[in-house]
Amino acid sequence: MDGALELDGATFVTTDAVLDPSEGPFSVFAWVKGGALGQVMISQVGGVNWLTVTSEGALMTELRRSGRQGKSLTSASVITDGNWHRVGFVWDGSNRILYVDDVQVARDAQTSLAGSAGGLDIGAGCTLSPASFWSGLIDDVRIYDRAVQP
Numbered sequence: 333m334d335g336a337l338e339l340d341g342a343t344f345v346t347t348d349a350v351l352d353p354s355e356g357p358f359s360v361f362a363w364v365k366g367g368a369l370g371q372v373m374i375s376q377v378g379g380v381n382w383l384t385v386t387s388e389g390a391l392m393t394e395l396r397r398s399g400r401q402g403k404s405l406t407s408a409s410v411i412t413d414g415n416w417h418r419v420g421f422v423w424d425g426s427n428r429i430l431y432v433d434d435v436q437v438a439r440d441a442q443t444s445l446a447g448s449a450g451g452l453d454i455g456a457g458c459t460l461s462p463a464s465f466w467s468g469l470i471d472d473v474r475i476y477d478r479a480v481q482p
Contacts, residue, residue, distance in 0.1 A: 336363070337455065341467030344456035346377070350475055353379070353395055353423070354447030359480040361420035361431070366468015367412045372457040373419065373466055374473065379448030381457050381464075383419055385412055391430055391437065393421045398446035405430055407437035416469075424479035434482035 337345060351358055353376070360382055364373055373383040380394040389412040396402035409432040411417045420431040423445060430438040454473060457464025 336365075336469040336471035338469055339455040339466045341368075341371075341465045342462070344465060345454040347452045347454070349449055349451050351477060352447050352449050353445040356477070357423055357425045357479040359420065359422045359476040359478065360474070361418060361480070361482065362473040363416055363418050363471040364411060364466075364468065365416045366414065367466055368468075369412070370463055371466045371468075372453075372464045373455065373470055375453045375456060375458040375464075376448045377450030377453060377458065379450055379458055380446070382452075383421060384457070384464075389413075391419050391432055393428065393430060395421065395423065395428065395445055397442060397444045402446065405438050405440055405442075407432065409437040418482070420482060422479050422481070431482055 369387050372381045375381040386392045389410040390407050392406040394404045405428045407430045422429045428442045455466035
């Protein structure tokens with residue numbers, strides 16, 4: 333739809349391997365509209381959900397260090413309100429940062445992330461659970477091999 337991916341909650345796009353989150357700083361940004369609770373914008377095959385929606389409709393990432401100490405990073409910013417939002421995640425090697433509309437909405441210290449070398453699924457969760465499939469629009473997905481400030 334006007335250049336954006338219009339996903340119906342039953343389809344998604346798969347890419348080849350892009351990067352391993354454990355190998356160094358990186359950033360991912362996308363424009364999204366729609367979606368519902370528990371749906372995923374971007375995930376990594378054999379990895380975790382990079383950008384997802386909480387049960388309250390807020391932006392969250394499951395990118396974290398491995399082991400019991402690793403926890404998801406959750407914002408309070410609702411993105412399922414039917415408006416376009418630019419969402420993003422940045423890991424600078426020391427901190428995880430979530431952005432909504434170019435404003436930092438969550439941050440914590442994280443000196444490592446679990447590794448994964450799979451491709452990306454745009455519009456589906458890492459387990460391909462049907463409930464995780466995005467129902468809405470995703471546009472202008474950008475992935476950088478460095479920490480980018482919006």
